[in-house]
Amino acid sequence: MTLPSLHPDSLRNIPLFAGLSQPDSSALLQLCHVRNLAGGAHLFRQGDTVGAFFIVLEGTIQLFRATPDGHEKTIDLLHIGQMMGVGEIMDSCNAYRTYARAVNASRVLEFPAASLKEMARRHGAVALNLLWAMSTQAHEAALEAEHQATMSAAQLVACFMQRLCILFGFNPAGFELPYSKTLIASRLGMEIETFSRTLHKLRDNGIVVDGNHVSITDIDLINQYVCESCSISRECVTHQKLAQLSPSHPTQLSGND
């Protein structure tokens, strides 16, 4: 099922494959195949029967739920290496708990649900990688939750901007927003109006936004502003990384272990 378009090189940034022996890696690859998604295409919907789990190879996948009043509440935006649907498989839930939709043209790796547990049982290294990945995801979700609870809208936005720079290797001095403001606001758990207003207020704190163009004029100021009310922020890889971030100094995703 392995498509020719999937080169071993592509696996370098995928935690699930990190450090696997050649046989283990091959066994995994035998199970999966690549899927291409156009922007806006749904990968699965909340309530769909769980048939597979996925890993992002390229592009961005939006995980979200539909609220009773018709809105969408974005849970997360997933990028290269991140997994979807592992939880559903591991606790034998038979329905996806969220929607998953490609924000832009994306490629994902698809693993049949049945095979994953078997791989984990048989290959200790795969099990450890899964455990590592799940624990990392859980930790990040916990950070996220604490951020939401502790930080003001302005701090959340500032924090998000910092993360963008890390994730995409943007030059903080000037970059374009990679998503629509509506999507970002949803991701940050705030209303679009609040987001819009907040962008202006940030001018005083070292972030200037005009249209889709963002300039972080004072990295240190922003970093201090984001961290001030949140003990946990200091744990964030983001902030540690941002401290060393200089223009044209793109950062990779952190490796396993």
Next chain:
Amino acid sequence: MTLPSLHPDSLRNIPLFAGLSQPDSSALLQLCHVRNLAGGAHLFRQGDTVGAFFIVLEGTIQLFRATPDGHEKTIDLLHIGQMMGVGEIMDSCNAYRTYARAVNASRVLEFPAASLKEMARRHGAVALNLLWAMSTQAHEAALEAEHQATMSAAQLVACFMQRLCILFGFNPAGFELPYSKTLIASRLGMEIETFSRTLHKLRDNGIVVDGNHVSITDIDLINQYVCESCSISRECVTHQKLAQLSPSHPTQLSGND
């Protein structure tokens, strides 16, 4: 290291041991030992070097963080079968991310950190149980986060009351709060004043509180009230269970798989 006080029966409610073969189970038991904690005793502190992970056997453990302004933010209250510190071990973090303190006299099972990964690598069944447990914890944390974001203080309190009945097998028609109000408020992420006020408002929704005594006078009304603004609530085992809950009909923790 197995203490005489740990009977095989005790393992029945512990997901990590669920469905293990005799050898697997014994191997795990060889690794761990029981620790007794007095109420108020600390199991570990935020920043401590990670030396072990723990499973609650008896009592209640409070996980919390210290906020910059000196308050405590309760992350979770753990009961029988729940694990602490697994995330820290699996992603090779060398410091605990929270405080852990016994709310009342408690017993926990302690596993040396080094052994856990090795067990997971070698014993497929243990790895699957760990994956199951982590995925369940992660899912519950996600529900929790969505609750916090979506529901009003009153709904959160009502939801908490329902959970108490499920968890402890209380008769909804009348029971005593098992924790101090300060602790509950902290658990629910609100100030004690807000909590206090909220208790009165709930009178209109079928929950009457006087001192530490709680009466849920109208289960259906409350259930509807809690669920109304939160699509996710319907997934909550709580609500499904509560529907079948009748007086003197205690419920067990859900089993594995």
Next chain:
DNA sequence: CGACACTTTGAAGACGATCAACGCCGGTGG
């Protein structure tokens, strides 16, 4: 040109946090 999605801006309102004061209770020490 008009339809429509996206964004901005204003004004009002709801909700919870904060500050302050007080009542209650158990323990301690004189």
Next chain:
DNA sequence: CCACCGGCGTTGATCGTCTTCAAAGTGTCG
């Protein structure tokens, strides 16, 4: 026995923040 204290919980008043509703501006695409 009483006075004092600290932890806990209640109640009132106020304040800031974010949501909500409403309206208008901007852009793209047919």
